[in-house]
Amino acid sequence: MEIEEAREVRTTCPYCGVGCGVLATVAADGEVSVRGDPAHPANFGRLCSKGSALTETIGLDGRLLHPQIGGRRAGWDEALDLVASTFARTIAEHGPDAVAFYVSGQLLTEDYYVANKLMKGFIGSANIDTNSRLCMASSVAGHRRAFGSDTVPGCYEDLELADLIVLVGSNLAWCHPVLYQRIAAARELRPQMKIVLVDPRRTMTADIADLHLAIAPDGDAALFCGLLAYLGANSAFDRDYIAGHTCGFEEALTAAGALDLAGIAAATGLGEHELLGLYELFAATDKTVTVYSQGVNQSSQGTDKVNAIINCHLATGRIGKPGTGPFSVTGQPNAMGGREVGGLANMLAAHMEIEEPAHRDRVRRFWNAPAIADKPGLKAVDMFRAVAEGRIKALWIMATNPVDSMPDADMVEAAIRACPFVVASEVLASTDTVRHAHVRLPATAWGEKEGTVTNSERRISRQRPFLVTPGEARPDWWIVAEVARRMGFGEAFAHGSPAEIFAEHAALSGFENDGARDFDIGAYGGIDPEDYQRLAPFQWPAPSQGTPLWPAGHLPLGGTRMSHRPSPISGVIGEGPATKPPISFLEGEMAGRPKGGVQAGLRRESASTELQPIRFFADGSFYTPGGKARFIPIRPSTETRTTPDYPLVLNTGRIRDHWHTMTRTGKSPRLSQHNAEPFLEIHPADARQHGIGDADIVRVSSPHGKVLVRALITSRQRRGCVFAPMHWTDQFAAQGRLGALAAPLTDPVSGQPALKHVAVRVEKFVTGAFGFAVTRQRPETIAADYWAVARCKGGWRMELAFADGGADWTAFATTLFGTSPDAELLAYHDCDAGQHRVAAFADERLLGALFVAPRPVAVSRGWAAEQLDAALAGQRQRFRIVAGRAGAEKADIGAIVCSCFGIGTNQIAAELEAGCSTVEAIGQVLKAGTNCGSCRAEIRAIIGARQGSGSGVRDVGYCQF
Numbered sequence: 001m002e003i004e005e006a007r008e009v010r011t012t013c014p015y016c017g018v019g020c021g022v023l024a025t026v027a028a029d030g031e032v033s034v035r036g037d038p039a040h041p042a043n044f045g046r047l048c049s050k051g052s053a054l055t056e057t058i059g060l061d062g063r064l065l066h067p068q069i070g071g072r073r074a075g076w077d078e079a080l081d082l083v084a085s086t087f088a089r090t091i092a093e094h095g096p097d098a099v100a101f102y103v104s105g106q107l108l109t110e111d112y113y114v115a116n117k118l119m120k121g122f123i124g125s126a127n128i129d130t131n132s133r134l135c136m137a138s139s140v141a142g143h144r145r146a147f148g149s150d151t152v153p154g155c156y157e158d159l160e161l162a163d164l165i166v167l168v169g170s171n172l173a174w175c176h177p178v179l180y181q182r183i184a185a186a187r188e189l190r191p192q193m194k195i196v197l198v199d200p201r202r203t204m205t206a207d208i209a210d211l212h213l214a215i216a217p218d219g220d221a222a223l224f225c226g227l228l229a230y231l232g233a234n235s236a237f238d239r240d241y242i243a244g245h246t247c248g249f250e251e252a253l254t255a256a257g258a259l260d261l262a263g264i265a266a267a268t269g270l271g272e273h274e275l276l277g278l279y280e281l282f283a284a285t286d287k288t289v290t291v292y293s294q295g296v297n298q299s300s301q302g303t304d305k306v307n308a309i310i311n312c313h314l315a316t317g318r319i320g321k322p323g324t325g326p327f328s329v330t331g332q333p334n335a336m337g338g339r340e341v342g343g344l345a346n347m348l349a350a351h352m353e354i355e356e357p358a359h360r361d362r363v364r365r366f367w368n369a370p371a372i373a374d375k376p377g378l379k380a381v382d383m384f385r386a387v388a389e390g391r392i393k394a395l396w397i398m399a400t401n402p403v404d405s406m407p408d409a410d411m412v413e414a415a416i417r418a419c420p421f422v423v424a425s426e427v428l429a430s431t432d433t434v435r436h437a438h439v440r441l442p443a444t445a446w447g448e449k450e451g452t453v454t455n456s457e458r459r460i461s462r463q464r465p466f467l468v469t470p471g472e473a474r475p476d477w478w479i480v481a482e483v484a485r486r487m488g489f490g491e492a493f494a495h496g497s498p499a500e501i502f503a504e505h506a507a508l509s510g511f512e513n514d515g516a517r518d519f520d521i522g523a524y525g526g527i528d529p530e531d532y533q534r535l536a537p538f539q540w541p542a543p544s545q546g547t548p549l550w551p552a553g554h555l556p557l558g559g560t561r562m563s564h565r566p567s568p569i570s571g572v573i574g575e576g577p578a579t580k581p582p583i584s585f586l587e588g589e590m591a592g593r594p595k596g597g598v599q600a601g602l603r604r605e606s607a608s609t610e611l612q613p614i615r616f617f618a619d620g621s622f623y624t625p626g627g628k629a630r631f632i633p634i635r636p637s638t639e640t641r642t643t644p645d646y647p648l649v650l651n652t653g654r655i656r657d658h659w660h661t662m663t664r665t666g667k668s669p670r671l672s673q674h675n676a677e678p679f680l681e682i683h684p685a686d687a688r689q690h691g692i693g694d695a696d697i698v699r700v701s702s703p704h705g706k707v708l709v710r711a712l713i714t715s716r717q718r719r720g721c722v723f724a725p726m727h728w729t730d731q732f733a734a735q736g737r738l739g740a741l742a743a744p745l746t747d748p749v750s751g752q753p754a755l756k757h758v759a760v761r762v763e764k765f766v767t768g769a770f771g772f773a774v775t776r777q778r779p780e781t782i783a784a785d786y787w788a789v790a791r792c793k794g795g796w797r798m799e800l801a802f803a804d805g806g807a808d809w810t811a812f813a814t815t816l817f818g819t820s821p822d823a824e825l826l827a828y829h830d831c832d833a834g835q836h837r838v839a840a841f842a843d844e845r846l847l848g849a850l851f852v853a854p855r856p857v858a859v860s861r862g863w864a865a866e867q868l869d870a871a872l873a874g875q876r877q878r879f880r881i882v883a884g885r886a887g888a889e890k891a892d893i894g895a896i897v898c899s900c901f902g903i904g905t906n907q908i909a910a911e912l913e914a915g916c917s918t919v920e921a922i923g924q925v926l927k928a929g930t931n932c933g934s935c936r937a938e939i940r941a942i943i944g945a946r947q948g949s950g951s952g953v954r955d956v957g958y959c960q961f
Contacts, residue, residue, distance in 0.1 A: 169295015
């Protein structure tokens, strides 16, 4: 058998919108390893904990590898014919609006493009929306209102150049860790940089903040209206910029003055001195960047919040300049790419507007489309409501899990279950959504996929395959194109590769553009497959009039710098057609360029031969009809959603080491060490009021649904508010689907759901017994009222709780372990104390161990999980498992803090006792915090707790008991 040579493939991370470059190395024996790409301008070699663990998520366990119809295996022809004929018949009988696609920011741009082309140009409906509606639709709407286009003005370098960074509803330390590390590194170089965090929770991002404003839910619009009024009262406006480049200023200023400082304080829940702390800093600091994310967007006032922020930057002229600007950071790897191809139901491809007849006509002619959609389609929440009402009769879901992620998730599940025809293009054979699909189509996963993604700074990067495509899996673009051909649209969907699709997408962006639209990568409209393979990361725009932008004094190879008409972008654009991408943007050239760059998050020392970042609006020109930015009058709402029955406000979000609905990260033992079960952060005073103790099981209820989670009592949480992560599903917990709690309440402009402000009540779940177990095999069923399972090395670990504490625990354990009759059992039962231990062995291996107690079980989770991989020949070792204690030679490392190196709280505490007193010292001894750096804030909190300046490890955010 011929041994393959080792190879290294340059690709892009599939997680958040930072868009980190990844080098995937495939060894001669097929083993894969990953590291950050030091040449990629998003991360310069950094990866977060999720990116570092990517190789643990690429296994084939749980994969959907063959098409299925009604649960049985089918061939591709049969499955595709059924999808095409059913959609065609439904359209013929009920019209094009009777069908819909629900797609995903996990798709590559080429997949997204083909799906939108089919639905909007050939089916003739705009009923294609995306899970990106749940994360950045309000930002899109705010940009379009202010700029006339969905344009993110700045770039990552601005985060390092700013003198003030205001983080609003953005937990960068956990949700965009590489950006957090870039800011932290810049701050070390320039200690005078100031950082303000605006967030109801004191998240780990607060570790680098000079000021934390624990704002009341949905207080952001009032906060920034107050800032605008303050700027006016203190002569901090740029009057020349306002007069020359904006319109609507007086109306916006009048609206902002509706509340005085005391009124702003009441609306935000902040003290007047706290407000003035931010306002004075903002007024005095020219280089200011305001970074915002889901805490702003996921709101019924999301678009107004975005425009309230933009208003303040326009009023001070802080936009389009280095180190300034409003900056929306996206949550998914290709949310931005989806926006570029019209992935939202109210957009057309290439940032054109579906409501604009000239735009529709342009796209129709370019596509030679028979029936271009002439009105916006249904946005996500309305789409699933239409499914529930029977108006949508055929639904195709691609690369997303709406049964878990949508608000009013129980209604969404019921709607999908009742829909006459549901298709799911998926990687996994079993998700909470896939289980209801009539047709299941196996899609390729990261490492197998080929295409492009666009990150939060408008940088387009390649995802490249390095794994063999398994089974009968196929790329999403191929699946959509095959259905289109079977529906009679073969000529328009004759693409043979992602390169051809990208070239068409690029050509459309430049078609009849001439600088009139922001999104233009026309320089790549003629890209050939060879250059597509070598394509290196580049920022748009890259217009077809010339090459991508060059800094002054640097010219395209063989080119001549010439004047160009005014454009709302900084830099120089050469004239003349480009028949292929500039050579400097190809991988072959990139490898030989100077290393320079923001190594370890630092600004580059030398950019003599590097392209400068591209910023929009440097000359004050915008994409509105008059070329001026628009101020939007904002009148903050003071809506209160709580009631006596639902007195607390639930805020939902992400945690450090998990992603979306865990379809990828749930495969990784490493990523499940930090937080292994769903939890609820609650302030100590609220916990006392509701009779909840630390580590209790808590029922959280809203008018729409209920969940069971573990209580995490912490003063980092604002009083009156609670927080729970959105990741857990029916695959990983008994009742952990947080989307079931959220109302289908949306922003009236963007259609984005209000997932950060949900009225709930909490109550202790009366528990007769708690349990913890490790098993070699995942149980098929778990007969517990509360359970949560997580991967561990060698098997599975699970947290358990029971309303009745009087079960036959030996019988329960043997069922849980799935043991054979000849397995050796060891058991210990103290019925009076409610303590029970059962373990099962086969040969020298542990099959499973169960620990039951009247309170949360006090056993080392990490040690117990390690026993699944240990050789246990001696009776003494087996008795230790039943006792739940390691021997003296094996210390308990405690709850995991650093996922990259598996370092726990007890190890850190021991080094503190030995004399280490800083994060850096801990890193030198244990390596904790030296890889991705995401845990550095938690290490610092542990140090503070030991030194008397913190509240203890339980206040840091761990959920291991």
